[in-house]
Amino acid sequence: MTRPSPVLVVTRLEDTTADVVIEELGRRGVPVVRLDPADFPDTVTVKARVDVSGLVGEVRTATRTAALNAVRSVYWRRPRPYAAPAGLDGQDARWCADQARFGLGGILTALPGAHYVNHPWRNRAAEYKPAQLSAAARCGLHIPPTLVTNDVGEARRFVAEYGPAVYKPLYNSDYADPQGRGLTVWVEEVAAEDVDAGVGRTMHLFQQRVDKVADIRLTAVGDRLFAVRIDGSPGLDWRRHYDDLTYTLIDTPPDVAKGAQDYLAAFRLTYGAFDFGLDASGRWHWYECNPNGQFAWFPEHITSRITTAIADRLQYPDRDRR
Structure with missing residues (x-):
């Protein structure tokens, strides 16, 4: 009997957002291999070959093994930086860390047939705020x-x-x-x-500065949008006041939904966490999009919806790929 293809989750140990997705995949019976590149080479071993059939081999952690050509999806979250083995310093340590990044990192970003949420190169390209602003304006989103x-x-x-x-x-x-x-x-x-x-x-x-009456976090997972109105922040940056906030799921206006979808397409992203300011007239003012934003801090009834959407993308990668 053929074993089901695993989902590879690339992240550090302390990652609550990844944890809730892994738990959901576990409830569905989807095998998961969790890997932090910083654990290489201490507890991670890689064997990879490239021939006329492409990339084959395996990656092995302390508890799991995944065939490189059998990974169905990759959930790329927040791994720690590549590191050198203990006991090395100076240029020896830098050399080993670079070889790990370009070797193991090159393998993890080239898994044949795997669906990435998101591919790390797409994440990196979408992190530059001037590029974000330019793309958002082209996509019809309102920029201060x-x-x-x-x-x-x-x-x-x-x-x-x-x-x-x-x-x-x-x-x-x-x-x-x-x-x-x-x-x-x-x-x-x-x-x-x-x-x-x-x-x-x-x-x-x-x-x-936007004269706002509330903030909005719009989490996009493919074509599924989860807009949350955030009220109660006593200051400009609501991230400083989590304990004072209330969260309400709201509808996304059609023009904003189209702009967000066009934005994801421009950067070839599957996932994005958009931040907006909402003014008294109802206009959404675009601030930024974190291509790898957190969401597990929302109340459970919101977090669970986003978790389900991400788990669906990872479990069924052939549906509406980007």
Whole structure:
């Protein structure tokens, strides 16, 4: 009797979003192999050959084995970086980590016949905010006036013309205080007099502040859309106030639904987590799309719907592939 093809979940151990999807696949009897590339080579072994028939072989973790040409789907979540074996440092460690990334990483991104949610190269391409903004505008989504610059004078002029304005980081880099505690750069309002010479040291993103009455997180899984209205945030960035928020499933306007679908197609994504601001007139103002956004922090009745949609895509990859 042929064993069912597994789903490969590429992520770190502490990943609640992946956990709920894995649990759902388990309830369905779908085999899952969970792999974190940072565990290579300590607890991960790979044997791969390429010949006229393509890529064949296997990847083995401490508890599971998957044939490379039998993986039905890959759920690419949040793996840790590739690493060197313990005991190496300096250029030896860097060399080993690079060989792992281009070797194991190259294999994991080229599994024959596998459906990716999302392919990591598609995730990476869709993480650049200027590219996001440009694509969203082309797809008909409403974008607040935005400036990306390292020109101090231009930044001051923009904030004076379009204020109230906000500053947003272009990428959420790891950042820590002297004690090693992680820090986050939040969305903050900025005035023209706040723009100083530091702007000239790297790229900055300034945007007209939306006069919003609520926030919206639109989670797209293929053509299935889950729009959640978020109320109760006392500040600009609702991610700072989870305990104060309420969540309500709402309908997605047809023009926004089309724009979101066109956006996914532009980046060849299956999954995307879109953020919008909702103004008093009912207009949805597009902020960004995280191609690998979390969702398991929603209440269970919302999380379960998104989980089901993702599990369906992974279990039945031949349905409406991108």
